[in-house]
Amino acid sequence: MSLKEHILNDVGILNLSEKIGDVQKVFNQLTLTHLPVEENGTYIGCISENDIRCFENDKSLDDYKYALEGFYLRESNYWLDSLEAFAQNDSNIMPVLNDENSYLGYVELNEMISLFKETPFLHEPGNILIVEKAFKDYTFGEVSQIVESHNAHLLGAFVSKIEDEMAEITLKITPSGMNEIIQTFRRYGYIIISEHQEDTFNKNLKERSKYLDKYLNI
Numbered sequence: 001m002s003l004k005e006h007i008l009n010d011v012g013i014l015n016l017s018e019k020i021g022d023v024q025k026v027f028n029q030l031t032l033t034h035l036p037v038e039e040n041g042t043y044i045g046c047i048s049e050n051d052i053r054c055f056e057n058d059k060s061l062d063d064y065k066y067a068l069e070g071f072y073l074r075e076s077n078y079w080l081d082s083l084e085a086f087a088q089n090d091s092n093i094m095p096v097l098n099d100e101n102s103y104l105g106y107v108e109l110n111e112m113i114s115l116f117k118e119t120p121f122l123h124e125p126g127n128i129l130i131v132e133k134a135f136k137d138y139t140f141g142e143v144s145q146i147v148e149s150h151n152a153h154l155l156g157a158f159v160s161k162i163e164d165e166m167a168e169i170t171l172k173i174t175p176s177g178m179n180e181i182i183q184t185f186r187r188y189g190y191i192i193i194s195e196h197q198e199d200t201f202n203k204n205l206k207e208r209s210k211y212l213d214k215y216l217n218i
Contacts, residue, residue, distance in 0.1 A: 003077050006112070007096050007105040013038045014047070014061060021057035023047065036095040036103055037061055037068055043095060043103045045070040072097050075104055082112045121156030126172045130160070130193040131185050135167040138190070143169060146184050150177040168193060 013036045014023060026035065027049045034046035045068030047061060055064050071089040073082055073096050085094050092109040116122065131143075140157060147154050153174045161168035173181065182192055 002075075003073060003079060003082065003096055003107055004075055006079065006107050006115075007075070008108060009105040011035065011093075011106060013043065013095075013103040015039070016044075016060065016062040016065065018061050019057070020052060020055045020059050020061065020064070023052055023061065024057070027052060032093045034069070034091045034093050036093075036106065038103060042101050043072060043097055044068060046091070046093070046095065048091075071095075073107065074099070079107075079112055079115050082107055083116065086112065119156070121172045124155055124172075124174075126155050126174050127178055127196070128194060129171045129173055129178070129182070129185075129196070130168060131171070132166055132168050132191040132193050133189060135162060135165050138167055138169065142188065143171065146188060147171070147173055147181055150180045150184065152176040152181060 011030070011032065014026075016037060016039050018037075023035065032049070034048050036046050037044055044065075047064070047068055051064070051067045055067075069089065069091075071085060071091065071094065073085055073094050075096050075098055077096075082094055086092070086109050093106050094109075095106050096104045098104055143157060144154050155172040155174060157169060157171045159167050160170040178196055182196060185192060
């Protein structure tokens with residue numbers, strides 16, 4: 001889904017000649033973390049509210065040009081691109097530019113998150129399975145093959161964590177044959193992170209542990 005239909009135009013772009021005091025007043029009226037700035041009709045970056053509060057009121061944005069942050073999206077980008085940009089820049093506004101770097105408007109973080117909520121990954125019923133394997137050893141082809149070999153379908157999958165060369169992969173799976181899927185992942189060397197009532201492996205371990213405790217207490 002393209003960004004075009006989600007571009008907002010209710011916030012104009014600031015010019016470098018704007019006084020710091022006036023920009024502070026604009027921020028007072030908004031809930032945005034950043035505002036876009038242009039020079040000679042070309043977008044050159046965003047000024048953050050946190051920075052603007054530390055600047056001298058009688059000076060202009062041009063005096064603090066070094067503080068501008070140059071993040072943006074193109075109108076041809078997809079909404080999923082915006083989520084990555086938001087995460088990387090700690091902002092709730094993302095300027096959208098055309099190919100000539102002219103400001104077209106912006107997209108807002110909350111609206112992009114609401115689009116994600118409507119995806120099958122969150123909206124459709126299914127089971128969340130979190131598995132772990134060495135980053136260099138797993139492939140999404142293998143992951144999907146394991147799931148689909150048990151007549152289930154992947155509604156979504158992403159790497160949710162990478163630590164000590166281990167990749168944690170979060171899966172959304174249609175509700176079918178979870179125990180068989182879990183055991184197959186184990187056979188392929190995956191560690192099961194999430195807990196599942198259908199997991200007979202853990203049930204057997206618990207039963208054996210109880211039996212051992214009973215035996216030792218005799």
